Amino acid sequence: MQGAGSPRREELLEAAYAYVLRHGLAGLSLRPLAREVGSSPRVLLYLFGSKDGLVRALLGRARSAELALLDGLPENDAAALLRTVWEWLAAPAHRDLLRLWVEGYGRSLVEPEGPWAGFAEATVRDWLAVLGRVLPGPAATEALALLRGALLDLLATGDAERAGSAVAAYVARLR
Template structure:
C-alpha cells in the first residue's frame, strides 16, 4: 500500500483539517485511528485510503503543523519587509507570539513532535526536529543584516537566539509563568 496518495482530494484536505484540530486538542502521542476517525466524521479505512497509512497521516499532520508554525513565526517577526529588523527585535516579536495563550495547542503539538523525532528517528517523525531547527534558523537569518547573516558570528548569534526561544518556550509550557519567562527572554536579548 502506498504511503501517500498521488492526488489530493477535497475530502482528504477536509479530513486533514479536522484531524489537525483533533491533534491540537489531543496530541499525537497516543493517536488511535478509531477515535480520530469518529471525531472527524470518517472511518479508519477512509483515513488509511487517503493518507496511505497511520504514519502517512501523522506525516501530513506534522507538515501541516510546520506550515502553521512558519506562517505564524514569519508574521510575528514581520520578516517580509525590505529591511532586516535585527535579532533582538525579532526575538522579542517571536517571543510575544510564542507566549500568547492562544498558541499553546500548536506549541504543545510542536514540542511533542520534536521530542518524538529525537527518540523515534525513523517512521512518521523522521527528521521533524532537524527540519524545525533549520526552519527557525532561516526565519532568524532573515532578520539579520546581510553582513551579519553571512558571517560565522551571525550563525552563532541566531543559534543563541534560537536556544533562548526554545528553552523559554519549554519553561513556559511547563510552568505557565509568562511574566518570569518573558522577563528572562527580554534580558537575554
C-alpha cells in the first residue's frame, strides 16, 4: 500500500466509509465509489493496494467505531453497562453502522478468507473482553448472545420497544 497513513488516504477512507454506510459492501464497485468520493478507481487501488485492501480498511474503520463505544462503557456495573450498550445499539443514528457490522460479520463466516478474515471472531473477542469485566465467563457469553439477538431482531423488524423490553428484562434479573 503506497499511501498508508497519508492524509489523502484517510480522507478517501472516511468518504468511502460514509458511502458503504449508505450502500453496504455487497457488490461494492470501485467506479461508483470513486465517483461518489471524488477520486478514481486507480487512485483507490494505489492508496489501498487492492479492492480487498479497501474492504479491509473499511471493516477496520467500522470496527474502530465499535471499539470507541466499548472504551467508554461503565467499568464495574453490569446493569449500567448493558443498558448503555443497548441504548447505543438501539439508537436510530447507528442503524447504518450496525447493518454494515452485520454484513461484515456474516461475510466473515461464509468467506473466511480475504478481506473478511477474522472479522466476526475479533468482534466476539472484543465484546467478551468488555462484558467479562462485569460478568463471569458464561454470563458474559449469555449477555453477548442476548444483545446480538436483540440487535438482529431490531434491525429486521424495527421494533425497538419489544427488543428493548427483552434486554431490560435480562438486566433486571442481574440485580
